[in-house]
Amino acid sequence: MTIGKTHDDSAMIDRTSRWAIATIALATAAGTGLRFVGLSAHEFWYDESCTYLYVRDLFDWPAGWANLLRESTNLPYYVLLRGWATIFGHSEAAYRAFSALAAALTVPLLGAAAARLAGRRGGVIAAVLAAAHPLHVYYAHEARAYALWVLLLTGAAWALIRAVQRMTARSWSLYGVLLLAALPTHYFSLYWAPATLAAVTLAQDRRRAVRFWAVTHVVVGLCFLPYFFAAVLPAGLGGGNRWLVEAWEPLAAIPNTLWAMLPAGRYPPHLTGLSASGSDAATSWPELAALAGAGALILVAAGRCARALTAVGAARDATRERRRSVARGTAAAAGGAGT
Numbered sequence: 491m492t493i494g495k496t497h498d499d500s501a502m503i504d505r506t507s508r509w510a511i512a513t514i515a516l517a518t519a520a521g522t523g524l525r526f527v528g529l530s531a532h533e534f535w536y537d538e539s540c541t542y543l544y545v546r547d548l549f550d551w552p553a554g555w556a557n558l559l560r561e562s563t564n565l566p567y568y569v570l571l572r573g574w575a576t577i578f579g580h581s582e583a584a585y586r587a588f589s590a591l592a593a594a595l596t597v598p599l600l601g602a603a604a605a606r607l608a609g610r611r612g613g614v615i616a617a618v619l620a621a622a623h624p625l626h627v628y629y630a631h632e633a634r635a636y637a638l639w640v641l642l643l644t645g646a647a648w649a650l651i652r653a654v655q656r657m658t659a660r661s662w663s664l665y666g667v668l669l670l671a672a673l674p675t676h677y678f679s680l681y682w683a684p685a686t687l688a689a690v691t692l693a694q695d696r697r698r699a700v701r702f703w704a705v706t707h708v709v710v711g712l713c714f715l716p717y718f719f720a721a722v723l724p725a726g727l728g729g730g731n732r733w734l735v736e737a738w739e740p741l742a743a744i745p746n747t748l749w750a751m752l753p754a755g756r757y758p759p760h761l762t763g764l765s766a767s768g769s770d771a772a773t774s775w776p777e778l779a780a781l782a783g784a785g786a787l788i789l790v791a792a793g794r795c796a797r798a799l800t801a802v803g804a805a806r807d808a809t810r811e812r813r814r815s816v817a818r819g820t821a822a823a824a825g826g827a828g829t
Contacts, residue, residue: 510610514601514617521621522594525630529590530583538633541571541585548572565721566675567635585633592637593630596644597621603648606655635675642672643682650686654693657702666706673714677722683707 534542545568571588578584597620605613620626629636649665672679686703693699 507610510605510614513614514598517601517614517617517621518594518597521597521627522590524621524627525590525593526587529586529631530581532582534582534585534633538582538585541568541633542580544568545572545575545585546580564635564675565717566671567638570638571633582633586631589632589634589637590630592641593626596626596637596641599641599644599648603644603651606648606651639672639676639679642668642675643679646672646682650689653702654690654699657695657698662702662706666710669706670710670713673710674717674721 548568549572571585574588575584578587597617600620601613601617603613604616626637626640629640646665646668649661649668653661653665669679669682672682687700690696690699690703
C-alpha cells in the first residue's frame with residue numbers, strides 16, 4: 491500500500507512540475523513578445539544617445555575610455571553591448587534588443603528563484619507578474635543598463651537562495667560572481683548587502699549562513715577595489731558621480747509624504763479642516779499616535795513575514811526528508827522483492 495501511494499504522489503508531483511514549467515514558459519513567451527514589440531518606435535533620447543556614443547567609441551584610445559571613466563558606471567553593459575552591436579548593428583532597435591533580451595531572461599530566472607523560496611506556485615506567480623510588469627517592460631525598451639542590472643541581481647538572488655540551502659563554497663562562489671558583475675553595472679547594488687544579510691539571518695543554520703555571507707561579501711569587496719580606484723574614484727573627483735548625490739535629494743520629501751498618507755496627517759491648505767493638527771506649525775499628538783501605530787503595524791507585518799519564510803523553509807526541508815525516506819523504503823522493498 492505504501493509503495494502504491496508513493497507512486498501516486500510521485501505522479502502528482504510530476505504533473506505539478508510539468509504544469510509549473512509550462513506556465514512559466516508561457517509567461518516567458520508572452521513577456522518576450524511584450525519586450526520586443528516596438529523597439530524602433532522612437533528615436534534615442536538623451537541617455538540612450540550617451541550609450542550610443544560610449545559604445546561606438548569604446549575602443550578609441552584614449553578619448554573613448556576617458557568618456558567612460560567620466561561616467562564610471564555601466565562598464566560591463568557597454569562592453570557586452572559593443573559585442574552585440576558588432577553582430578546586430580548600431581540601430582535603435584538593435585541596441586534596445588539587448589535590453590529586451592536581458593529583461594526576457596529575467597522572467598524565468600525570477601520564477602526559478604521564487605520556486606526555490608516559496609514552491610512551484612510561488613515561482614509561477616512571480617514569473618507571471620514579472621512578465622506583465624509595466625515598469626520592467628518599459629526598461630526593456632531602453633538602451634541603458636537597467637535591464638541587464640536587474641537580470642544580474644535576479645541571478646544573484648537565485649544563487650543566494652541556492653547557497654543558503656546548500657551551504658557549499660561552490661554555491662556561495664556563484665553568488666559572489668554574479669554580485670561582482672552587478673556592482674559595476676550599477677552602484678545601487680551596494681544596497682543589496684544589508685537586504686541580503688537580513689534575509690540570511692532567517693536561515694535555519696544562521697551562524698554558518700552569516701559566516702558564508704560575510705566571507706563572500708568581503709571577497710567581492712576586495713575584488714571590486716581595483717575598479718573603484720581606477721574608475722569610481724576618478725569620476726567622483728571629476729564630478730561624474732554627482733548624480734548619486736542628486737538621487738538622494740528627493741528623500742527630503744519623504745517625511746511630508748508620510749504625514750500626508752496618515753489619517754491624522756497634514757492635508758493641502760484647502761483641506762486644512764480635515765487635519766487633526768489644523769496647522770503645519772507643529773506635530774500634534776494624533777499625528778504622533780498615527781505614526782507610532784503605522785510603525786507598529788509595519789513591525790508586526792515584518793515579523794509575520796519572517797515567521798512565514800522560516801515556516802516555508804522548514805516545510806520544504808520536511809518534504810525533502812519525507813521523499814528521501816520514501817525513496818529509501820521503496821529501494822529496500824524492491825531489494826527485498828528481488829531476493
